[in-house]
Amino acid sequence: MAEREADRSVSQTVRAQLALRDLVLSGRLRPGERISELQAVEITGVSRTPVRMALVRLEEEGLLEAIPSGGFMVKAFSERDILDSIELRGTLEGLAARFAAERGVSSRDLEPLKECLNEIDGLVRQDPISVEAFSSYVALNARFHALLTELSRSPPLIRQIDRASALPFASPSGFVMAQSALPEARQILLIAQDHHRVVVDAIENREGARAEAIMREHARLAARNLRLALRNRTHLDLLPALALVTAG
Amino acid sequence: MAEREADRSVSQTVRAQLALRDLVLSGRLRPGERISELQAVEITGVSRTPVRMALVRLEEEGLLEAIPSGGFMVKAFSERDILDSIELRGTLEGLAARFAAERGVSSRDLEPLKECLNEIDGLVRQDPISVEAFSSYVALNARFHALLTELSRSPPLIRQIDRASALPFASPSGFVMAQSALPEARQILLIAQDHHRVVVDAIENREGARAEAIMREHARLAARNLRLALRNRTHLDLLPALALVTAG
DNA sequence: TGAAAAATTAATGTATACATTGCGTATCCG
């Protein structure tokens, strides 16, 4: 199973990190299961040193949990944990939007966001929305959120948002693909896009409280998507990250 | 300078982490300065492997910054970065307070907080407040904030708050000692303690918005302290962490 | 004299051998 002769341009540490992350997110390692270094060495084909580095990084990402006596295990998340992570991300993005609004942004800085908005408009115009369009939406949505975060011009906040969004189910696009199979899909996307427009408008008019509130509400769409997807359990295969979710 | 024959009960990694953290916070390593592994080995007296671990951990803490080509350097912070970090921490603590209020807490859970409040009352009663009392206040204040964070009963949020408070100048007690030399000292402490009482009251009455707002405002006291301390530059020696702050 | 290229040096990245600690098991004693 080891992948030898892999790309030389990336370090062994990164390669191990990618391989182990995939393994965890795919659910082939159960939550709570210990992942030993030697086991990881066999899987990734690199030596213990970079494996160890990768494990530490994945713990920092939030996918693994350190065992007090040493070593790591796959972290388990409850549905509540996921909802809280989404609310947390929304709160941070709200703060970023408020900073942007209060501190002011040049029209030059807003340009790429508006461009992003227009491209998304082109996607959601079709009815029904194709799977490819959903895929494009995920990318554009991620770009929009990244640009918005940057507008805060606050390195500490940007750092924290990146860390909060590292968990796949907490990221802005975490549950977009999940809704692609739902009947409410298009409507939810239209609402999300309206949020996008509102927050840009609020920032432009330096309405800090409004910008903050709408980003918080925007994140709650992800929570709604999650609940809908869990109700229609037919398309859960679109959400590999849910392999980490345990009962409760 | 190496500290050999140190306590056997802690790992070499932890020892290196402590030593290097001290070195950075004391300002003996300038912001932007590269800290090589070999150099760290000489300083800490442990081998490269645990030193490397410690460097990764300190980067995660936010004290170091990874150099793209490899290695680490001491991170530089602007005054704005610090103010943003404080606002960020206040926002997260606000969210924790709101969660606690909305979800409800038992009187049993509130007990240790109220105990904490009473002990702080005993300290701020004296006028003027002794340096020892300030020291005790720092400990009790940290305890209060930790207990409050726990009340959210949200592991993802608790984790994020811990990470945000890891930077000494962003922690709840980061600038308390700085004000000990200020004439406004006692008044600020009285206000802070009022905030403490208000947030407990809000949580008890399940007033989420109020609990959130007061915690945000509470954090801004730290920002005020920082600005006061920077104006009276006479007692900056109480704040070793400011060694990391560069102009701008 | 300047700039470019090559060589040297010093740094990090990687692998592995060794040490130590925690954990499970089996045995012995009560």
Added chain:
DNA sequence: CGGATACGCAATGTATACATTAATTTTTCA
């Protein structure tokens, strides 16, 4: 038969040798 202790195994923690890559200096040519 039950529990505690001791033993052995397997895991992580540590040190160091080696490989590779980045930085610096020196040398050479224009």
